[in-house]
Amino acid sequence: MNFKGFESPKTEPFTKVPNEYLEYTSSPECDLSAIELRIMNFFFRETYGWKNGDHQLVASVTDFQAMFGIQKRKSVIDALDRLTKEKRFLQSVQIRELSPRTRKKIQTVMNKTLHPAQKLYRLHSKADANKGWGNVRNWNNSENKARKQEFLLLKKTKNEVDKSDNGYYSVTIENEDNGYQSVTNNGYQSVTNNGYQSVTNNGYQSVTNDESESLEPVMVEAPLKKGLKKDLKKVLKKNIYLSEIVDSNLLPNTKKILADKIDGLFFHSISISALENHLNAKIELLNENQYINCFIRAIEAQKEPVKSFESFMDVVVANEFKTLNRVRNEGVRVNKPIRDEKVFEYMDSIQEENQLTTEEIEQQNKELEELIKSLNNK
Structure with a gap:
């Protein structure tokens, strides 16, 4: 790096940083780690640097890993938890905690469907502490996206063979x-x-x-014998599947279910990222618990490998949504196994949040019939 000196504030845009933060970081009391300092610098640059301190940013753990070149996921998680809970320099909220209208607005700005567990972050400002969470800025430009794709590719390559x-x-x-x-x-x-x-x-x-x-x-x-090589490849692929499940943004209970059904995923060659993307695209029809339940039933009943996962799950989700609406509207009992295990409290809240009005049900039924008609014509 051939550094020639900083530009003058009069000729180059500058980012305003609170004096109290600079004084703290240069004092003996400062105990922020290198990762925590880099995260704070990122937030100052992407908020005050754009002349708006109350901007909220949608950022995942993988985003920070790719941005800073950090391999250990737990290091980023611990840093974010400490900055939000202990230091309180940042505030955070999960997408599922926001109103449907706010979620829709945020997803429009980000131009993608966000997982309910995805988090929003913002600087903890005295003036904006009680404001809503709709003021989002899409910081993820083409350069950041390319860096993330390169990071994920290197990570996948490294995980293919677990060696010293x-x-x-x-x-x-x-x-x-x-x-x-x-x-x-x-x-x-x-x-x-x-x-x-x-x-x-x-x-x-x-x-x-x-x-x-x-x-x-x-x-x-x-x-080596061909049979041994084949078994080794199978074990390596299953390890990759488990690694993808752990790194996903799925709920803990969903991760456990998928880990138990790893043989089915392997048999049908279903990508965890494809499953997560399809789930997010259908989150308005089924919540995560309903989606995973119908997905597991479908692949267990499917004797031949699935050729097109998206088309296969489009039909499964459409049928499940139609069945749930029929049960809700007509009180029809469906002859399916009853699961009597205790669900987590957040699942109850998700089900309550997804209760629809009569007008919304009629509209979704109409959209469902059009979807099924288009699938049958293919």
Whole structure:
């Protein structure tokens, strides 16, 4: 970086930062971490830097990871929690806590459907502390989107093979003292045992007993069996699925259900991101609990792999929505298994929030009939 000096405030736009914050960060009492300082700088730049201190910003943990190049997700989560709960420099609210009108306004500004668990953040200002949450600015420009896509691609590539540095797996040999075996993916192995020995599959070995010496790794000529390779690939793909479930914005109960049904997801090759996007697109028809329940029933009944997930779930959601409306309007009993486990309190609040008026039901029934007609014509 060839830094030539700062521009003058008269010639270059500047961001106003509260003096009390600058004085705190330069005092001995300041205990903010590097991540917390970077998050605060981001909020000052994207609010006061645009001449509007009460702007709210829609930002996910992955957004901050990609922006700052941070691999550990928990580091960002802890920093945001500390800035909102302990330091109270920031305020936050989940999308599900807002009114439908405010949610619609925010999604229009962001030009996408937001998950109910997605959070809004804003600077904690004395003057704006009690204001509403509708003043959102879309800070995610093309450069930030490209950085995020690159980060997700690198993360996915890294998770495909869970290996240590330089491509070696470290395996403890229980029968030997301090014995470790290091194996690479391309068929090399080296074994230490108070000295070094090199072992080949054909029964030849060379051993030094006097002192340690460095030997080149010896290639194992016999290839792995095809069945073993296939099993390893299957395990790796399942691990990728589990990683995607954990990193998603789905509710904890939904993540547990999907983890239990991992074999079904693997059989049908259903992407977790595709599932989450489709759920968000249909959130006005079914809440997350209803969507996941009908999704699990559908894939368990489907004996052949699903060819088009979106088309498949469009039909499933349409039928489920039609059934729920029929039960609500006519009191029809549907012959389905009754789930008697206790649901979380927030699910009750979501169901109460999704209660529709008679006019809204009639309008959605009309839209549903048009959707089913268009699907049947395909």
